[in-house]
Amino acid sequence: MSVSELAAALGVRTSTLRHWDAEGPAVPGRVAPRAARRYAPAQVRDARIVQQLRRAGYRVDQLRALMPGLRHGRGPDDVRTVLAVREESIAARSRALLDAATALNAVLAAANGA
Template sequence: MRTSDVARASGWSVQQVRDLEALGVLPPAHRSANGYRAFGDEHVLALRAYRGLAAAVGPVVARRVLRDARSLPLDEATALVSALHVTLARERDEALAARRALLAIRAEGAATGSGDATPRSVQDDGAVLTITELAAALGVRASTLRFWEREGLVAPERVATRSGAVSARRYPPPAVREARVVAALRSAGYRVPDVRRTVEALRRLDVADPLAALDARLDAIAARTLALLRAGDDVARLLTREPAPRG
């Protein structure tokens, strides 16, 4: 097939086919005597596999996986693709953990009649809390908050004291919310690395309604997982056409 033929068969443009070949997504095309590219069915298959993987994990990762898998023995190539499922599953676990923490905070707020678990002084006038005030609100020690800060779980502001010698910790409403998420997860038995990943996931959302954003994220992960499953047949056929020798 000519470049235009494989483009038409795969749904990509002629330029995209050339670009993907140059990026290593496609096996190198054969060259005819006059120098024109000559493609085969394996190139159409690779383009279909790339489309599915790109929808699931993004174009950068999809390009890397298809390029690397072609040079690996079958067991290593399949492990490389299987890791994509693990990554999506981990993203879902992090989103679910964050969602459970936010729901726990909301339930705590409903029990206290405040609407959420944020101290009323923060809700009403946007006041910040000192480390002593936040520790009391959470029922933890100030040293626990300092440990969480060292581990990257909470991020208080630092302001100079009147003497200017020591910077004091101040917790604005976003930091209070993070601290409550951390407290909820830790009390539920989550380890520090797991809590850190959850907090980082919440920080990436950066929206006014994190619960709605997490629900949307879970829907997106489900759609990406379906795309990865649909791509599986094309990827499997691609990997078993010409197994790479073991190094």
């Protein structure tokens, strides 16, 4: 697939795919150094995985660390470790947001004389 074909299939901009290429999580093949980017089936799969993980909130730098393991069959425990760290980060951020909401609610209630 070309960059524009894959971008249309994923519902992302071509610049997004170029960014993923430059940063490393989803790298297409090229016939020659200055040739157009072409995505083979395995590279399309990688881009789909990156897209889904980006939607889930993963940053590109995190995906740069995670994707080689998925591509090269690194043990599932390694991938689980990376995902567990991300899950804990999300949980900690969620707890912090709930604490902040509780504190804000108290301030607003006091300001309204409740």
